[in-house]
Amino acid sequence: MMERKLVFGVAVGVAVGACVVAAVVVGRRVKSRSKWKRVVRVLEEFEVAGDTPVRRLRQVVDAMAVEMHAGLASEGGSKLKMLLTYVDNLPNGSEKGTFYALDLGGTNFRVLRVHLGGQRSLSLEHDVERQPIPEHLMTGTSEDLFDFIASSLKDFVEKADDPDQLVARRKELGFTFSFPVKHASASSGVLIKWTKGFSIEDMVGQDAAESLQQAIDRIGLDMRVSVLINDTLGTLAVGHYQDPDTVAAVIIGTGTNACYLERTDAIIKCQGLLTTSGSMVINMEWGNFWTSHLPRTTYDIDLDVDSPNPNEQGFEKMISGMYLGDIVRRVILRISQESDVLGPASTRLLMPFILRTPSMAAMHEDSSPDLTEVARTLEDILEITDTPLKVRKLVVKICDIVTRRAARLAAAGIVGILKKIGRDGSNGIAGGRSRTDIKLRRTVAIEGSLYTSYTMFREYLHEALVEILGEETAPHVILKATEDGSGIGAALLAASYSS
Known part of the structure; x- marks a missing residue:
């Protein structure tokens, strides 16, 4: 009898223990499911807030065209500056000779020599040399900086292998100066402010091309600064040289900008403007574009508040490489605050x-079965270790949402430019063109690592372009990746403007 009681007692104890264990397991599962639901909710809210259906993209297209009009109508009439470049003569392939370029846009500068044979070519023979700028020259005087650059330029010219290049005739130089400038002509522009670590006070308000020309003259080099440009205009020059149907250029890299060819009679804020071609390149500064139709999330608002330039560059902060990685970081941070699925x-x-965006792109495009690149990036950069596969998949999804939105908005911006000039296959806001224009081919030159090196970004951009334009028009819009607009493009424009 005692034995039966003992066995019964043990059985009851085991059963109770099993129930307790089961309750703990179920409790953990319920808790885990609850945590995961919170994570999924964060992701879903972000995806909905940043959604870009074609209806919304077309609203962005219309807003871009309207803002372009406003920026051309009056100074300060739009967030888009719509700056006149005074460049009305783009290279067409007939240029001959050897031309030079100087590309100054950061802590290094480059000098280039480009040889043109008078026939349009997809690959241009050129020599290039890169030089670091000594740190003290970035905060010294303008004379010291440009004397150093001119001296390097002279050394580069004198290294030419071809004796014909050293004949006594004036050489032509295109100057890419990637700082904020107000142009007075194609070959002159006043520096508005320094960026990228430069702080040379006596240069602000001075003509960058003239300062370089004076240094070139002081050193005894027979060379003329023919044009002063930025990298976006150089990209348009390369695109137009290779394809005469090129009507615009876009840079989508660390930063973003666009320029395009506009009719001079449409530039209302500068009435009476005359050019031999009847058109002029407009530097849009489109990174500052804004409309309420842009799908702004709480993460974008927080990023803007924390940035050095709040309430500026709104479009750039949603589509350029400088910011995409940080948007992903902010979403991951929110998830870690909502749940411990990412660990401590x-x-x-x-x-x-x-x-950084290259790391984000590597995670997004990780095709390994267990997403090893995602795990490595999370561990090496964010110190998040031992992530389960479903969490890695979640991170890839965040990268996908951010990238897809950026690419689709960039596509809407491109179509906005085409709409403004009546080349989007509709009658366009500019009017004056018929539906027969739909068959006209039009090319947009594109540079920047986000487009050229990030496959998923490029695919999403092309996909959105077809959605917005429709299958009848989209094949007639060519997006053409170009190379080195800031270098080769400057030399090509020097050739266009050579006397």
Whole structure:
């Protein structure tokens, strides 16, 4: 009898223990499911807030065209500056000779020599040399900086292998100066302010091309600064040289900008403007574009508030490489605050811009079965270790949402330009063109690592272009990747403007 009681007691104890264990397991599962639901909710809210259906993209297209009109009508009439470049003569392939370019846009500068044979070519023979700028020259005087550059330029010219290049005739130089400038002509422009670590006070308000020309003259080099441009205009020059149907150029890299060829009679803020071609290149500064139709999320608002330039460059902050990685970081941070699915909280997640866009792109395009690149990036950069596969998949999804939105908005911006000039296959806001224009081919030159090196970004951009334009028109819009507009493009424009 005692034995039966003992066995019964043991059985009851085991049953109770099993129930307790089962309750704990079920409790953990319920808790885990609850955590995961919170994570999924964060992701879903972000995806909905940043959604870009074609209806919304067409609203962005219309807003871009309207803002372009406003920026051409009056100074300060739009967030788009719509700056006159005074360049009305783009290279067409007939240029002959050897031309030079100087590309100054950061802590290094480049000098180039381009040889043109009078026939349009997809690959241009050129020599290039890169030089670092000594740190003290970035905060010294303008004379010291440009004397150093002119001296390097002279050394480069004198290294020419071809004796014919050293004949006593004036050489022509295109100057790419990637700082904010107000142009007075195609070959002159006043520096508005320095960026990128430069702080040379006596240069602000001075003509950048003239300062370089004076340094070139002081050193005894027979060379003329023919044009002063930015990298976007150089990209348009390369595109137009290779394809005469090129009507616009877009840079989508660390930053973003666009320029295009506009009729001079449409530039209302500068009435009476005359050009031999009847058109002029407009530098849009489209990174500053804004409309309420842009799908702005709480993460975009927080990023803007934390940035050095709040309420500026709104479009750029949603589509350029400088910011995409940080938007992803902010979403991951929010998830870590909502749940511990990422493990112990990482202080690295609190560091702005620690996740760069190339790393984000590598995670997005990770095709390994267990997403090893995602795991490596999370561990090496954000110090998030031992992530389960479903969490890695979640991170890839975040990258996808951010990239897809950026690419689709960039596509809408491109179509906005085409709409403004009546080349989008509709009658366009500019009017004056018929439906027969739909068959006209039009090319947009594109540069920048986001487009050229990030396959998913490029595919999403092309997909959106077809959605917006429709299958009848889209094949007639060619997006053409070009190379080195800031270098080769400057030399090509020097050739166009050579006397």
